[in-house]
Amino acid sequence: MSERAIRIGGFSGYLGDRFTGVAEVLAGDPVDVLIGDYLAEITLAALSVRYRRDPAHGYVEHFLDQLRPHLGVLAERGAKVVTNAGGFHPAGLAAALRELIAADGAGLRVAHVAGDDVLGRLLELQRAGHRLEHLDTGRDLAGWAATPMAANAYLGGWGIAEALAAGADVVVCGRVTDASLTAGPAAWWHGWGREDWDELAGAVLAGHVIECGAHATGGNFSGFTRIPGMAVPGFPIAEVAADGSSTITKHARDGGAVTTDTVTAQLVYEIQGPTYLNPDVTTHLDAVALAPDGPDRVRITGATGSPPPPTTKVAVFGGIGYQVVNTAFVTGLDVAAKVELLRTQLARDLPEGITELDVTPLGTPAADPATQWAATVPVRVMATAAEREPLERFDAAARLGSLYLQGLPGFFHDGAARLTSTPRPRIDHWPALLPMSEVPHRVVLADGSEVDVAPPVRTEAAGAQPVHPEPAAPELGEARSAPLGTLAHARSGDKGGNSNVGVWVAEDRAWPWLRDTLSTAALRELLPECAGLDVVRHEFPELRAVHFVLRGLLGTGGSSNLRVDQVGKAVGEYLRAKHVLIPVELLPDGGGNHVAD
Structure with missing residues (x-):
């Protein structure tokens, strides 16, 4: 000591x-x-x-x-x-x-x-009455479509x-x-x-x-x-x-x-x-x-x-199929129509067993681009299936490669990177709950002897997170539209299928504005991807921060969702790029600089 x-x-x-x-x-x-x-x-x-x-x-x-x-x-x-x-x-x-x-x-x-490691005990635990319920949905593990391949408390x-x-x-x-x-x-x-x-x-x-x-x-x-x-x-x-x-x-x-x-x-x-x-x-x-x-x-x-x-989380993983991912590029005008044509051509005669074909453009071309690359938009193409065979028949590399003379103008892939048709496993995540009394926590020492670590004697059921009332509409006075990141920092991450994002300001004088500006309704308007999701909002006044949990934004987890930003690491920066009304008195240099850069 x-x-x-x-x-x-x-x-x-x-x-x-x-x-x-x-x-x-x-x-x-x-x-x-x-x-x-x-x-x-x-x-x-x-x-x-x-x-x-x-x-x-x-x-x-x-x-x-x-x-x-x-x-x-x-x-x-x-x-x-x-x-x-x-x-x-x-x-x-x-x-x-x-x-x-x-x-x-x-x-x-x-x-x-x-x-x-409790994988070998999952059936035994379920037979003993442990539901291994999902941390977010409360559903029983027994109803999961995947077959568990790993389970760790x-x-x-x-x-x-x-x-x-x-x-x-x-x-x-x-x-x-x-x-x-x-x-x-x-x-x-x-x-x-x-x-x-x-x-x-x-x-x-x-x-x-x-x-x-x-x-x-x-x-x-x-x-x-x-x-x-x-x-x-x-x-x-x-x-x-x-x-x-x-x-x-x-x-x-x-x-x-x-x-x-x-x-x-x-x-x-x-x-x-x-x-x-x-x-x-x-x-x-x-x-x-x-x-x-x-x-x-x-x-x-x-x-x-x-x-x-009294419970601890158990990370359960199970295979739900396979995926193939490639990136191609489109250039110049009519990008939306070009992506739609690409999607249509790829989906033609789609082999039976392909469960999803996701074609996602990443960005928009610059107006009056200074270089060819400023006019170029990457397009992520992802196909999934429950088994390998449909993806092997789909042959993503050959299908993309067949479109150069019969597809959209300005279409290419990176000549230094090979297209692939090789399926890779898709792994789903089930965050379960299990009483700590069922987890055999022990230490194995250098001489081979073991020390058992007892579960806590005192526990308290985890209650709901604190509820913070939604703010009133901000009183702005003279204000200008500018990126949220002009004043605010942000950091985002993942917990299972949820993304979280914390937003804060460095100065006390900006805190009332941030608190009142970032209501749940405002967050939904700023991030249309959250329109149908359960959004939870909290305030941290000592940190001058507003925090959101975006439930389900990442599907069932980072390892299996189809988002390009699989684990939500860029959600915070996306939010900072959105324009909001900022009081002129808070703007640095009349709004010309981003103080949070």
Whole structure:
């Protein structure tokens, strides 16, 4: 137990993040624990396909190569490593790590957290009366058309804490919550109890901020033009104090920046509202406040906690067929008519068994274009089927390639990229609920002994998110039409089939305008794609933010919907481009510049 704040540094925010993350963190400012997050929902879907093909390698193999050169440094410094790179086979990654460490002679001890994989128990659980109901719709898993191929419960951080307390230097996890990678080490470091709700809530919030790596230091940030060193923004550090409050910072030598806006961007990312559920604690974000604490330092206070819900989420994935995707291009005038002709020609004599043919133009040509490319519109062509065979008969590459002399004028594909007819699996996502008492959370230590992690003794049913009344129409005075992004930042993301988008302003004086401008009705007008969706709106006055959940915008999940922006990462920037009325007194330089750029 230590009274000093624990310094936790991230080195990966997703599978595909910079390979050099471990090296960068170890070359930067000192940290006590390094955490690596690899398992986004859409990543799990892709990894599940690979795991079924080869169950011996259901983990993130390049993590071994990331860690390999640094084993001696980790041992010398006593720094711990916690990661969910174990994917579907944490025991396999732990074993591979032990072999690596033994060959190197570093003497590091490896433990892994197990119990999240419940695929083999789904029928047993259903027969016992567990509905594994859908998190959003409440429907029973038994009614799902897909056959489950992976099912992993979201574990909390107490297994990680137990492993560190038992002397582990590296803790390998599968599907723990992203925030658990931070909350577990913080609980171990400070000696917190299972019912230290406020402290745990603060650590969960700190974990939520740093789990996505450079998201907290300027990455994917709408104000990126004012962030220095954006070519390579550094990884973040969370200093979590004994009372659960935290300070977010970064390695001083690295690019990027930590500001109240970069931290706000991550706070409003991929949440469902002011109540943030976790297997260890329910975190309440209503009173969370941010304050600068020096250069590249932002202090987070105000998070409070209460007992967690009795259930945890289970990510169930199942195959629903196959898809083929290509991109072609149309140019110049009459783009809508050209796309319609392309659609008609592709759909002619469509093989039986093709379930969907989606032809989506991406953008519009410039008026009086300065270059050929300013007159060009990409068109995404996607065909789906329940089986491979109809797509193989469709032969997308040949069908697109047959249209050059008989189709629309100005039609081509990228000559440097081959068209494809090879079907790829489509994986659907079912976010289920399961009592935590049914999840065998346990830790396997370096000597093979196991430690069971009991479910929480105290739980509280997850109630509805707070309801915030719709605002009155804004009193604008003299106003001009300008992009929302002239004043506002935004960040969007995904949770299953839902997209969320948080919008905020940097100055207190603009907050009343934003709050009153972004009503649910206004949001629907700005984003016509949401016209038939259930839209949930919340306010975060301390953050000067309005937050929306766009239920169903992503279909049933990022891994299976037909949107080009599969996981809604660009929804926020799309919203910022929409024009709204802005009071002249708030406009910078009379409306000539975008202050949020």
